[in-house]
């Protein structure tokens with residue numbers, strides 16, 4: 475069965491999957507990323523792709539799509555700049571094509587996830603769609619008129635770095651104060667918890683057992699158990715999330731916003747429902763209640779499935795056209 479390989483490149487590990495035309499992952503593999511030195515990362519991508527090719531059968535592969543962090547030159551597949559890897563001008567596509575005999579295409583990881591959700595998940599058939607991924611940071615992407623928005627230099631969709639709390643917000647990894655990412659990511663949730671800690675000396679978050687890992691999952695569990703510190707943290711965090719989401723609605727007026735990423739996979743009652751209420755209160759410039767807020771459907775596979783669809787389309791240049799129905803026909807061309 476013919477397939478395209480999608481690779482999701484993260485800071486600490488990389489996942490690859492052989493994906494069929496109907497968006498199913500038929501084989502997959504993962505490898506840890508130990509060093510961020512470009513050659514070391516390319517070694518790991520090369521190995522994970524070869525593992526999947528060995529499992530799925532080399533002859534049926536139509537191409538490789540890589541979802542990478544950073545701003546990427548769509549003509550050359552060079553990573554212009556990636557803060558996660560501290561890379562400047564790394565020719566990822568050219569480096570990989572020296573080792574892998576299939577065509578390689580590179581697109582930003584959050585845009586890949588948006589494409590995956592649009593073609594096969596929560597945005598299927600929705601011409602006005604947005605994805606927000608809540609993890610260590612916040613990523614995103616927009617579909618408008620059935621096309622993935624790329625911007626004039628592949629920079630559209632960087633929703634994490636619009637400022638929502640300029641006066642008293644947390645300092646962001648980008649250096650600004652009060653970015654959406656600093657306030658409303660998984661890391662933002664932990665920061666809200668730490669800020670409120672002095673008011674809750676009997677918090678179960680502060681008296682946790684040493685084996686309980688300090689993280690957003692622990693806070694979500696404590697909210698479900700009724701811990702007051704966790705509930706106050708969640709309330710402040712979701713207020714910031716709502717502020718950013720309402721801005722995004724004003725930017726592109728999507729029919730659906732899907733919340734993805736690790737933190738996005740939270741029970742609808744706890745996340746999507748209170749978020750909808752707050753967003754409605756903050757939505758003033760477009761009709762209220764038009765944008766549906768839903769949980770993304772593909773989970774952690776969105777990036778791999780979306781990256782594979784870039785390969786299936788025959789490269790990022792094809793993204794300038796409306797996409798519905800295009801992926802059914804495999805294209806085997808180089809960028």
Ligand SMILES: [Zn+2]
Pocket residue numbers: 634635636646647648649650653655656
């Ligand atoms: Zn920022």
